[in-house]
Amino acid sequence: MFSFSTRHHALALIAGGAGVLLAPKARGDAAADATRYVQAIARLNDAHARAPGATTEEQLRARLPQDARAALQRLLGEKPSPAAAAALEQCAVAALDLDLIPDFESAHVRLQTFDAAAAAKLGSALSRPRFIVRAIGDFAPGYLGKFADLFTAILEAYDQVFGFAEFSKVPGKKLRVRLHLEPEIKQPPHFAPEFPWHSEIDFPVADRAAFRSPTPQGQMLFYGLCHELGHVIAMWGDQRTMEDHHSWAHYTGVTIVEHLTTQHKDSPLLEGLNDVRWRSLTAERKLPANAVPPSTQSAPGVMALLIALHDEVGPRGIGEAINFLDREGKSRRINRVRYYTFADFKRALTATAKDPAKKKAALDLFETKPGTKR
Numbered sequence: 001m002f003s004f005s006t007r008h009h010a011l012a013l014i015a016g017g018a019g020v021l022l023a024p025k026a027r028g029d030a031a032a033d034a035t036r037y038v039q040a041i042a043r044l045n046d047a048h049a050r051a052p053g054a055t056t057e058e059q060l061r062a063r064l065p066q067d068a069r070a071a072l073q074r075l076l077g078e079k080p081s082p083a084a085a086a087a088l089e090q091c092a093v094a095a096l097d098l099d100l101i102p103d104f105e106s107a108h109v110r111l112q113t114f115d116a117a118a119a120a121k122l123g124s125a126l127s128r129p130r131f132i133v134r135a136i137g138d139f140a141p142g143y144l145g146k147f148a149d150l151f152t153a154i155l156e157a158y159d160q161v162f163g164f165a166e167f168s169k170v171p172g173k174k175l176r177v178r179l180h181l182e183p184e185i186k187q188p189p190h191f192a193p194e195f196p197w198h199s200e201i202d203f204p205v206a207d208r209a210a211f212r213s214p215t216p217q218g219q220m221l222f223y224g225l226c227h228e229l230g231h232v233i234a235m236w237g238d239q240r241t242m243e244d245h246h247s248w249a250h251y252t253g254v255t256i257v258e259h260l261t262t263q264h265k266d267s268p269l270l271e272g273l274n275d276v277r278w279r280s281l282t283a284e285r286k287l288p289a290n291a292v293p294p295s296t297q298s299a300p301g302v303m304a305l306l307i308a309l310h311d312e313v314g315p316r317g318i319g320e321a322i323n324f325l326d327r328e329g330k331s332r333r334i335n336r337v338r339y340y341t342f343a344d345f346k347r348a349l350t351a352t353a354k355d356p357a358k359k360k361a362a363l364d365l366f367e368t369k370p371g372t373k374r
């Protein structure tokens with residue numbers, strides 16, 4: 001038998017979702033709908049961060065419950081009000097945490113119709129297979145796409161040169177870049193380790209027309225982008241002791257700048273990017289300051305060590321050692337960010353280097369006594 005009342009009850013159950021028996025109001029509860037949507041995303045991301053397995057962000061976002069999708073749809077139909085504006089803003093930001101770009105865009109478009117300033121503050125977003133770029137500010141048309149092409153090329157260069165298996169501190173989650181247009185660049189770009197579910201690079205720029213480097217003030221943004229990825233991949237020691245004396249990201253940064261510039265010499269991809277004149281592995285080799293024995297005692301010592309390892313086991317060998325430590329899964333994690341030690345790195349090189357002579361040469365580098373000449 002089918003009666004109206006049982007059918008109505010079934011609908012209420014579906015609309016209410018897990019554990020909630022009352023059907024939400026069709027209109028007027030913007031804050032509750034935003035909470036429903038934001039919390040559903042947080043739950044998926046939290047569970048993924050605890051046990052990432054092999055799940056990709058694309059698979060993860062497909063699991064967003066129907067209940068949360070319906071909440072956003074209701075919110076998009078709300079009449080303009082400060083509460084609805086705040087709710088739309090919250091949902092747009094949350095959508096970016098799960099690579100839900102169409103949701104971000106619908107919330108953005110709806111917000112534009114009744115709070116243009118709030119919509120402008122949200123910026124725009126672009127998703128690519130390995131990352132999401134959010135751009136805040138009045139960027140020239142096409143800026144974001146070109147930036148994304150460059151960032152893709154930088155990641156591919158890292159693949160070719162080092163072959164790191166994982167970039168994000170939470171496996172499966174895309175990287176994030178937060179580009180923001182400022183009147184002038186006062187803070188350098190930085191790897192922001194505080195986000196719970198992904199690795200994010202904060203990147204201020206001042207030229208709305210194009211990503212050019214160095215800037216008229218001499219800031220090397222292209223190198224900066226390559227450098228920050230070095231931090232995303234590996235930190236050293238712990239939060240107090242920077243065991244690499246900040247040479248690791250410098251080493252990977254100059255290596256990638258040189259590789260990309262050589263590889264894409266006459267390509268439009270590298271147009272306006274001239275950092276290689278000042279930032280390259282070739283330049284580092286010639287620096288008098290780096291003419292010290294390899295060691296872990298100082299910035300030049302670590303740089304000399306990394307360059308010597310680059311020559312002995314190759315950058316792929318360095319990448320394999322880091323991948324070995326990740327597979328082992330014993331490295332220190334602070335806020336899920338990977339922190340390695342040079343003692344572990346040496347052990348990983350011992351385990352992964354294939355050629356016995358090269359292995360011995362690489363390990364000898366760690367034993368170089370101060371004062372000996374390479």
Ligand SMILES: [Zn+2]
Pocket residue numbers: 227231246249
């Ligand atoms: Zn740095």
